[in-house]
Each structure stands twice: as structure tokens, then as C-alpha cells.
Amino acid sequence: MYYIGVDLGTSAVKLLLMDQDGAICKIVSREYPIYFPHPGWSQQDPKDWWEQTVLGIRELTEDVDKSQVAGISFGGQMHGLVILDEEDEVIRPALLWNDGRTYEECDYLNEVIGKKKLSEYTANIAFTGFTAPKILWVKNKEPENFARIKKIMLPKDYIAYRLTGVHCTDVSDASGMLLFDVKNRKWSQQMCEICGITTDQLATCYESYECVGTLLPEVAKLLGLPETVKVAAGAGDNAAAAVGTGTVGDGRCNISLGTSGTIFISSKKFGVDGNNALHSFAHADGSYHLMGCMLSAASCNKWWMDDILGTSDYAAQQEAIGKLGENHVYFLPYLMGERSPHNDPNARATFIGMTMDTTRADMTQAVLEGVAFALRDSLEVAKSLGIHLERTKICGGGAKSPLWRKIIANVLNLKVDVLESEEGPAMGGAMLAAVACGEYASVEEIASKVVKVVETVEPDPGLVQKYEGRYAQFCKIYPACKPVFDIIH
Numbered sequence: 030m031y032y033i034g035v036d037l038g039t040s041a042v043k044l045l046l047m048d049q050d051g052a053i054c055k056i057v058s059r060e061y062p063i064y065f066p067h068p069g070w071s072q073q074d075p076k077d078w079w080e081q082t083v084l085g086i087r088e089l090t091e092d093v094d095k096s097q098v099a100g101i102s103f104g105g106q107m108h109g110l111v112i113l114d115e116e117d118e119v120i121r122p123a124l125l126w127n128d129g130r131t132y133e134e135c136d137y138l139n140e141v142i143g144k145k146k147l148s149e150y151t152a153n154i155a156f157t158g159f160t161a162p163k164i165l166w167v168k169n170k171e172p173e174n175f176a177r178i179k180k181i182m183l184p185k186d187y188i189a190y191r192l193t194g195v196h197c198t199d200v201s202d203a204s205g206m207l208l209f210d211v212k213n214r215k216w217s218q219q220m221c222e223i224c225g226i227t228t229d230q231l232a233t234c235y236e237s238y239e240c241v242g243t244l245l246p247e248v249a250k251l252l253g254l255p256e257t258v259k260v261a262a263g264a265g266d267n268a269a270a271a272v273g274t275g276t277v278g279d280g281r282c283n284i285s286l287g288t289s290g291t292i293f294i295s296s297k298k299f300g301v302d303g304n305n306a307l308h309s310f311a312h313a314d315g316s317y318h319l320m321g322c323m324l325s326a327a328s329c330n331k332w333w334m335d336d337i338l339g340t341s342d343y344a345a346q347q348e349a350i351g352k353l354g355e356n357h358v359y360f361l362p363y364l365m366g367e368r369s370p371h372n373d374p375n376a377r378a379t380f381i382g383m384t385m386d387t388t389r390a391d392m393t394q395a396v397l398e399g400v401a402f403a404l405r406d407s408l409e410v411a412k413s414l415g416i417h418l419e420r421t422k423i424c425g426g427g428a429k430s431p432l433w434r435k436i437i438a439n440v441l442n443l444k445v446d447v448l449e450s451e452e453g454p455a456m457g458g459a460m461l462a463a464v465a466c467g468e469y470a471s472v473e474e475i476a477s478k479v480v481k482v483v484e485t486v487e488p489d490p491g492l493v494q495k496y497e498g499r500y501a502q503f504c505k506i507y508p509a510c511k512p513v514f515d516i517i518h
Contacts, residue, residue: 030099030468033086034458036266037078037105037185039063039125044085045455046093049468051479053450054093059085064122069129072122075111075187082188086252098254100462101192102237102261104269104454105185107205110163113180120174123184124163131162134169138162138207142223144305150219152211152301152309153204156368161207164224181230185263193242193260196232201268201318203234204310211311212299235262237272237313238464238472261465264313267293267320269457274422274448275480277314278473282418284437284445286427290326290400292407294319294416306370306410313461314472319416321369321407326400327427329362329378333396338389347397347432349390353439354495358382358391359503360399361510369407371507375518379510397433401440402503408441420444420485424451431486439492440500449481 031054036043041060047053061077090098108126113119124130138147138155147154155162160183168175182190183206186198203209203216208224208231210217216228235241240259249256263269267285271293276283279297284290295318301309302319312318325332334343363376380392408418421443427433428447438445450456460475469475 030466031093031097032099032459032462032466032468033089033101034455034460034462035082035101035103035185035188036269036453036455036458037082037103037188038266039106039127042078042081042085043455044082044089045452045459046089047456047459047463049463051460051475053452053456055089056452056455057085057089063125067130071125071128073125074122075119075184078184078188079191083251086254090254095254098258099468100259100261100466102458102462102465103185103189103263104266104458105183105202105263107183107202107265107267108158108160109184110160110167111182111184111187112167112174112178113182114177115179117180117190120177121171124166126158128163129157131157131166134162134165137165138223147207148301148305150217151207151209152299153207154305155207156372159205159207161220161224164226168225178226178230180232181226182232186232189241189260189263192244192248194245195242197235197241197262198232199235199237199262199264199313200311201237201313202265205265205308209234211309211317214311236315237262237264237268238315238461240465259462259466261461263458263461266454267291268310268313268318269454269461270424271295271318272313272457272460272472272476273453273455273480274424274451275476276422277312277476279316280416280418282421282443284404284421284423285425286327286400286423286433287425288326288328290323290404292321292404294411294418296416300414300416302410302414304370306372307407308369313457319411319414321404321410323362323400323403323407324366324368325362325364325378327425329360329364329396329400330427332364333393343430346389346393347430350394350432351390353436354492354499356391356394356398356499357384358387358395359506360392360395361506362396362399362403367403370410373511373514375514376507376511377514377518379506381506397436398440398499399503400427401437402500404437405441405500418443420446422446422448424448424453434486438486438488440496442488442493444488445486446482447484447486449483
């Protein structure tokens with residue numbers, strides 16, 4: 030049997046075909062536009078997602094026995110606001126996760142409603158990317174559109190609706206809306222009242238691996254697939270990627286070094302830190318996860334290499350780096366402000382500690398170490414909740430650098446496992462579809478059988494000790510600079 034994973038990303042939909050043993054048969058990617066009608070705004074047309082997904086599924090399955098396709102599921106960009114009217118037509122373009130127009134609504138939620146209440150209702154506080162502030166923005170700025178809302182959905186859930194006719198979402202994606210009671214895995218009545226909506230306007234919430242329906246007859250015909258194909262609820266992109274890397278069960282960790290950086294920790298127990306420095310969400314495996322998200326990770330290295338050094342040979346620049354743990358130059362990696370753990374949009378990137386003998390290699394090393402130190406900031410918050418980790422998976426473009434993997438292993442004092450196949454949310458989606466179809470009994474079972482580790486980077490005790498001292502110094506830099514950031518932003 031075959032299973033399709035649909036990763037509905039910000040710039041493209043990536044589709045993956047997996048067989049019942051977890052082998053990847055084919056991958057297809059199809060792009061669609063993003064619209065920026067004003068500075069800081071970011072929108073897409075959900076119809077573009079649907080059209081490219083349909084074309085992608087047809088291309089993905091053109092060379093296989095279509096009768097053997099058993100299930101479809103998703104990973105998807107989180108937090109986006111899709112609103113439908115009485116006829117299930119899209120009312121306005123979707124506001125995306127990286128849309129920053131809701132700062133007034135976030136201030137209202139965090140300061141007037143209060144962070145303590147938000148955390149009590151949803152386990153999280155308001156960020157401009159989250160969905161609830163977007164709903165308030167439509168209510169405040171486009172009341173005529175707000176009055177027409179019949180259903181509120183997330184991006185991947187719109188695709189699930191078009192496939193099945195079912196208004197559905199899943200617990201992991203719903204967790205990022207600021208409308209979901211994460212601890213009790215249900216919609217928050219209080220948050221709905223604050224936003225002026227009802228729970229009837231929200232989609233039915235499923236576990237990520239649950240079947241929500243089968244293909245509508247006309248859709249099955251359009252795709253050339255059987256009507257019996259099951260559609261599973263799927264997960265938000267980070268939770269789906271965690272499934273794809275086997276970060277499921279209790280006390281597992283995955284570090285993603287993409288444009289942004291995340292440290293994702295799966296847990297059987299629900300937990301929230303006192304300052305809401307980490308996101309506390311429901312996980313796709315039926316339990317929970319904590320996630321620290323830094324806004325600039327591998328993008329810091331790309332900026333340093335491409336824009337400042339003017340080179341595309343990243344490896345050559347890293348070859349010149351000498352001793353680790355002895356660099357006197359530090360780099361704060363806040364090129365776009367910072368989310369976890371500081372939640373400070375005014376934070377800025379900073380080099381500090383240069384002298385007349387500072388080299389290009391020292392500064393390149395500082396960039397790599399700065400990202401590692403910032404990831405450790407989030408790890409320390411997790412430790413404060415009693416979470417003990419010994420190892421982590423690693424994925425994303427930055428993870429291709431052996432030197433960066435070594436730095437992360439020693440700065441965080443974790444064994445770093447490198448994976449054979451790293452296809453992120455699309456792979457996680459296909460795995461969730463296989464569980465929904467009964468091919469595997471649980472998300473943990475398929476992860477244990479399909480995800481393969483090919484290399485482990487072990488921390489070096491001497492180097493770990495050196496980085497302890499360096500990290501202690503790094504921790505003093507942001508608090509010292511914060512008053513300046515607030516002036517110069």
C-alpha cells in the first residue's frame with residue numbers, strides 16, 4: 030500500500046509517496062505565490078494551495094498502481110487564518126504565520142486580558158503570528174468580513190476539507206491558534222468569547238493520526254484515486270516534522286536548523302514554564318510537546334556568508350576555524366528580533382568581543398556558536414521544568430555541517446543523532462496516514478521502525494566544560510544590550 034504526505038509550506042506544497050515499509054517512492058514540489066499588500070503583511074489564496082495540491086498528487090501517483098493508495102495526511106504551515114462563509118467559500122486571503130499586522134491585538138490580549146489568563150486558558154501567550162489575534166484583527170478592521178464567518182480553519186485543514194467535505198483540524202495545529210485548551214485537548218470557551226466567536230465556528234478537533242473521512246466521489250475522480258482513500262487529520266509542520274524524525278514518546282528531542290531554529294521536546298506530561306518562554310502544545314503522537322523557536326538560525330550563517338563575506342563556499346570558511354570553546358568573540362543571533370525565550374521583537378544581532386587580532390574565522394565561529402547558545406537558552410527553560418535529555422535528533426539545512434553539529438553537541442551537552450532520511454513534515458504526514466489506515470498500531474511504532482540513525486556526534490567532556498564558561502558569558506550579553514535595543518529599534 031502507498032501513503033501520501035502533504036507538506037503545505039509557505040512557498041510551496043511538497044508531496045511525498047511512501048510505501049508500507051516507510052520507503053520513499055517519490056517526492057513532488059509545486060510552488061504558489063505569497064502576497065505582501067503592505068509592509069509586514071503576508072497573505073495567500075487558499076485556492077492556490079488546493080490547485081497545486083491536486084496537480085501535485087496527480088503527478089506523485091502517475092507511475093504507481095493508484096488502487097494501492099490507502100491514505101493521505103498532512104504537515105502544514107501553522108497559525109494561518111482561513112475563513113469560510115455559509116457556502117464554504119473563502120471570504121478573504123489567508124493571513125499567514127509570518128504576518129505581523131496584529132501587534133495591537135496582541136498587546137490587547139497580553140496586556141488587557143493578561144498573559145496569566147491566556148496561559149491559564151490555552152497554556153500560551155499571544156504572538157503576532159498566532160490565529161486568535163488575526164481573528165480580532167478581522168473583527169476590528171474588516172467587520173463586514175467578520176460578520177460573514179461560518180467556519181474558521183487552518184491552512185492544511187482547508188485541503189482536508191476540500192478532499193473530504195469535513196471541517197476538521199488536529200490537536201497540534203489547534204494548539205497554535207490561542208483558542209485551544211492544550212492541557213484538556215479541547216476548544217477554550219473563554220478564548221472564543223474574548224474573540225467574539227463560537228465553538229461552532231471552529232472545526233472539529235481530532236488527534237493527528239485519526240481518520241476524518243474518505244475522498245469525496247468527485248475529488249477521487251479528479252485525482253484518479255479510489256473513494257476509499259482515508260484522510261487523516263495530520264499535524265502542524267513542527268509536530269509533523271517531529272514524527273518524521275522519530276521525536277515521539279517521552280523525553281525525545283529534535284533540533285531543527287532551518288531558516289528559523291527550533292528545539293522540540295516530546296513529553297507524556299503536560300507542562301508550562303512560568304514565563305511562557307516556550308510554546309506548550311499538544312503533540313501528534315497523542316501526548317504533548319514543548320517548543321522553543323528562534324527566528325534566525327541557519328539564516329544567520331547564510332546572511333554572514335552571502336551578504337557579508339560574499340561567498341557561497343560555506344565549508345571553506347568553516348575549515349579555517351581552529352580551536353572550539355576558546356573563542357572570545359560572541360554573536361547574538363537576533364537578526365529578526367527573537368521569539369524563544371525572550372519574546373522581544375526589538376532584539377538585534379550583535380557581535381561583541383572583537384580585538385585587533387580577531388579573524389574572519391573567529392567571527393564565522395561566533396555565528397555558529399551564537400545559534401547554539403540561543404538554542405541552549407530554550408533547553409535551559411525545559412530543564413527548569415524537570416525535563417532531562419541525553420540526546421537529540423538534528424535536521425534542517427544547517428545540520429548538514431559536521432562542525433555545526435559538533436558545536437551543538439558540546440554547547441548543549443547532548444548526543445546528536447543524524448538521520449538517514451530527513452524529509453520533515455511530508456514524511457511525518459505520510460506516517461500519520463499509515464497509522465490512520467491501521468498499517469501501524471501507533472505513531473511510536475512506525476517511528477521506531479521507519480526512522481534510521483546513521484551517525485551520532487558525542488559530546489567531548491573537556492569541550493563541554495569550556496563551553497559552560499562561554500555560555501555563562503553569553504547569557505550576560507542580551508540583558509546588558511536590551512536597554513539599547515529598546516532605543517535603537
